[in-house]
Amino acid sequence: MDYEILFQPDDKKVKVRSQTNVLDASRRAGVRIPTRCGGKAGCLMCKIMVQGEEKEHCSPPELKEVRKLGTSMIEQGYRLACQTKITNHLKVIIPEDPLKAAIRKQLEAARNRDTDDFI
Numbered sequence: 001m002d003y004e005i006l007f008q009p010d011d012k013k014v015k016v017r018s019q020t021n022v023l024d025a026s027r028r029a030g031v032r033i034p035t036r037c038g039g040k041a042g043c044l045m046c047k048i049m050v051q052g053e054e055k056e057h058c059s060p061p062e063l064k065e066v067r068k069l070g071t072s073m074i075e076q077g078y079r080l081a082c083q084t085k086i087t088n089h090l091k092v093i094i095p096e097d098p099l100k101a102a103i104r105k106q107l108e109a110a111r112n113r114d115t116d117d118f119i
Ligand code: FES
Pocket: 034, 035, 036, 037, 038, 039, 040, 041, 042, 043, 044, 045, 046, 080, 081, 082, 083
């Protein structure tokens, strides 16, 4: 059975077969999730967020993933894309890179300052 997976904030969707992992689905959708270990739960670079009821739409974290991420991050909704298998329609949030987030905030603040100068 095919399920639709939605990647936010890119707002890209793709249909994949049940049990496809989120990392493979992201590649099919053209969404970039960083990875260095090739999907072996070794690099922790493929963190994604699955929130609320969506957690029921994917495989529960296995011991390997819990050991890597820790229960606190799992409770917050973090998962490893390479270890998360799709079992229903799913919405995934790709957390923004901290450096990119800091740059974006500075650019927004500068833009707002420019706008305020004209008012
Ligand atoms: S790809 Fe390295 S932990 Fe998932």
